[in-house]
Structure formats: structure tokens, C-alpha cells
Amino acid sequence: MAKQTRLTFARCGITDPLSLADYEAHGGLAGLRRALGMKSEELVDEVKTSGLRGRGGAGFPTGIKWDTVRLAKADQKYIVCNADEGDSGTFADRMIMEGDPFTLIEGMIIAGLATGATKGYIYSRSEYPQANTIMRAAIAAAQKAGILGAKVLGTGPAFDMELRVGAGAYVCGEETSLLNSLEGKRGVVRAKPPLPALEGFMGRPTVVNNVLSLATVPVIFEKGAQFYADFGLGRSKGTMPIQIAGNVKYGGLFETAFGMPLGTLVNEIGGGTASGRPVKAVQVGGPLGAYLAPAKFDTPFGYEEFDGNEALIGHAGVVVFDETADMLGMARFAMEFCAVESCGKCTPCRIGAVRGVETIDRIARGDASAIPLLTDLCETMKDGSLCALGGFTPYPVMSALKQFPEDFATTAKEAAE
Ligand SMILES: Cc1cc2nc3c(=O)[nH]c(=O)nc-3n(C[C@H](O)[C@H](O)[C@H](O)COP(=O)(O)O)c2cc1C
């Protein structure tokens, strides 16, 4: 744990989460005070220079998203924080909300100053009761202290916010589905365009950012964009709070600069498997992330580096499996998860995932001729799905098939016998 570089999580575990005095004594509000003296364009440029990219999954540059909202003309703009955190093995958003809630509030206010938004929403999940209680108390304390309200810190423009709680659908973490849910509608994905940055919450320009993206903004303004950008690797700037889970000796959150090889994270930081058996695979990036065999453990933790290996870092959840894992079963689980969580709007996902489960079952029964069919189906889902739920489910399926063909062949052979 001593090897960490804590920028986003600098205060977590050190300060009393609900003490504003503690928060300020440890650098809190310094970023906001600096931001209040800057023009909106300068604020956006600072975020662009920092290289901060969306920590929710897609890795889209935060400054560019903010600029689109800043330049949009509207009577009302919004900042929406995505705290739905549905990815398997992830808990960093929860830890920020429970351990340092004011940093998220501060980040959302700075986003408001940069874009002209005066109202913010945190969309959290009912499975996080502790985080929701603390977050609500922190918002109330910030309102009482005049940090939030008609004049931010007594001198700035208006910014206020509230917490809303979702009802537990994975797809409600997808930003357009989230916006529908926030508006009180069914959580169905919206077609893009229009981008939420132009027509988001209630049809108004809206920044949708993950908790970690927004909670990292204060340290960028406190220490300067270049300070942040000096950490990391290539276009993956700064640090990432990596969450190590599954069959691993030392699970938990480890914040470090981008670039650490995956194998170091799993074997040195995580200490290998809890079972003591050899690692067979790790799934990085939640249920839509690829499985990576130890042969890929020299891959540095970075957006482009993972992309080059047909994988994604997503929200940086690393789930470890030992040699007893059945990769055909894991591929089936990915398809089944997609079938259960699909919003039902587009055919490749709604029907494809159900057919995917059936096709994998055929392979398990010994019908090897269904393997090309599964590959074909995955191509269709990848190219034809409206959002990444259907579009990325092929990643765990195809990575399991490509890297562990023996699990598919053995199962087929055993069944045939
Ligand atoms: C099925 C699905 C689930 C998602 N779940 C989450 C989530 O739980 N939290 C999150 O921040 N982003 C999630 N995303 C990504 C969001 O759509 C969006 O890209 C993100 O909130 C943007 O914020 P960022 O730029 O700060 O990453 C999900 C995407 C998909 C397709």
C-alpha cells in the first residue's frame, strides 16, 4: 500500500469525511478558490491540459466534454455525476462518497463554473446506503457553509445539487439511460446524437461524468494541470484508483500512476490468488471487459495499451480467477448478464444475447460447429448494438474463446464422449 500515489484519494482514511474544517486543513477548497478567479474558458483549458479522461469507462477527454457544454447556448445547464458503479469488482466511487464526499462536491462546483451549469445531480444506487447517507449529509453541510447555494463561497455564481438514488439496473449506468431514469422515465438507452452535452437532462446541455473524474478535478486545480499531467503514460495521464478483487490475496483499492504492468498489480500488489493456485485469467473493466491470460501480464495499465490487446480498462476493476475457472462458463455468464440487463431497445443485444447463451450451450453439449456461429454473432453484436452493453459483451466472450480454446474444445469433447 505504501507504493501508492494518492491524488484522488489523498484524504480518504485520513480526514473525518464530514468535517469541513478537516477538509480545508488538508487542501480542500483550495482548487475551488483558485477556480473562482478564472474565466470559464481558462477552467476548461486547465482540465484539457491535465489530460484527465473519463474514469467511468469510455476514457473520453473530460475537458473536451466540458467545452461542448460551455459553448452550448441554453437557459439552464446541468452537471450529472454518474455514481451508479455497476461494474463487477469495483468500489472506488463508493469509497470517495463515504471517505471524502466534499471532494466530489467541489469537483462538481468547478464543473459548473466551467460550463455555466448551476444545478447538479448525483445519481447513486440503492445498494450504497452508507455512501448515500454520508453524501446527503455532506451536501447539507456544504449548503449550510455557503459553499453551495445562490453564491458559491459567497462570491461566485449559483450552484446547488442533490442526490438521487437508482433502483438497481446495470444499464442505468449508461449515461443516456441514466438521464431517462433521472427524469423519472424507464431506463432505456437514447440514440446518440444528440449528445447529452447538447441535449441531456430535461433536454438541456449536460455534463455526465463519473465520480472519479469529478473527484479528481479539485486536486488538478489545487496543484496545477501540469502537476497532474506529469504522472502517467502516453495519453493516459495522471493516476488511476485501481480496484483489485476476486480470488486474490490482498484485495482493495490501489491508486497509482498509469503504466504499471498488469502482472505487477495482480501478483505483487494483489499478492496472487487467495487460493494459492496459479492465476488463470483476470477480467479488467467490469462485466464487459476482456479476460486476460498471464501471457498478457506485461501490458501496462493504460487506455491505448489495453485497447491494443482487444481489452479495456473501464472503471479499473481487476477481478482475478485461478486455474479452476471454466472459461466457457465465464463466456456464458457474459452473454446471460447481457440478456438479463439489456434495456431491450435494439435487436443485436436483446435477441443476440439470448441466442449467445443458447449457442454456448450447444458448444458445451459437444457441438463444435457452433463455435463459428458464436464468432459471427459476436461480430454482429459488436457492430450493430446501440450502446456498449451489447457492443462490448463480445469482449469477454471472444477473449475467453481465443485465449482458452481448450476450455471450449475439452467441454465439447467431454460432452461428445
Ligand atoms: C451498460 C453501461 C453501463 C455503464 N455504467 C457506468 C457506471 O456505472 N458508472 C459510470 O461512471 N459510467 C458508466 N458507463 C459509462 C457512461 O455511459 C458514461 O460514459 C460515463 O458516465 C461518462 O463519464 P466519464 O466521462 O467521466 O467517464 C456505463 C456505460 C454502459 C454502456
Ligand code: SF4
Ligand atoms: S445494446 Fe442493449 S442495452 Fe444498449 S441500447 Fe441496445 S438493447 Fe439497450
